[in-house]
Amino acid sequence: MSLTYIAEIDLKADCFDQACRAVAEIVPATRGEAGCERFDPHPAADGSPRLYIYERWTNRAAFDQHHAQDYTRKVFKNYEDWLAAPVRLTELANGLA
Template sequence: MSLTIIAGFTAKTGREDDLRTALEAMIEPSIDEPGCLAYQPYTDPNEPSRMVIIEEWTSQDALDLHFQTPHFKHVAEVLDRLLAEPFTIRHLTDVN
């Protein structure tokens, strides 16, 4: 059973492009990680300061390893400067 993650972000006013750049920079290194099945950021067209990343991982262990990577630790520091509020993470699993 895979694990789907929805991480939500709200940029500070005027930092929307910086947030988009930071999230896009996470795609390639995350996709290259063992256990990452999908990793895609999206912007809310009605509220450009709001963005999400929808991720799919083979297991909780793979996700836990993701949180320990240098690229995740770097983006977490960058997000501290760009976000209007702490980011949220929702863990979802298949209904069946």
């Protein structure tokens, strides 16, 4: 059974562009990972310095493996300076239809 998450990432306004570029840079590698079904980052439509990532993984091991990758760890290390609040990760239930 796949696992689906939405990550909500509140960034400092002066770090928003840099953070978006960093996340965009890891998209191809992330999508190429075994177990990645979706990895889609989106900025907030209201113009706030918030980034959402919709992601779906084949299982928890694939999700955990993604977070063990050097490129993912590098982004999380940078988050220490970029974040305005802790990342909120919401797991979604399977679809209704």
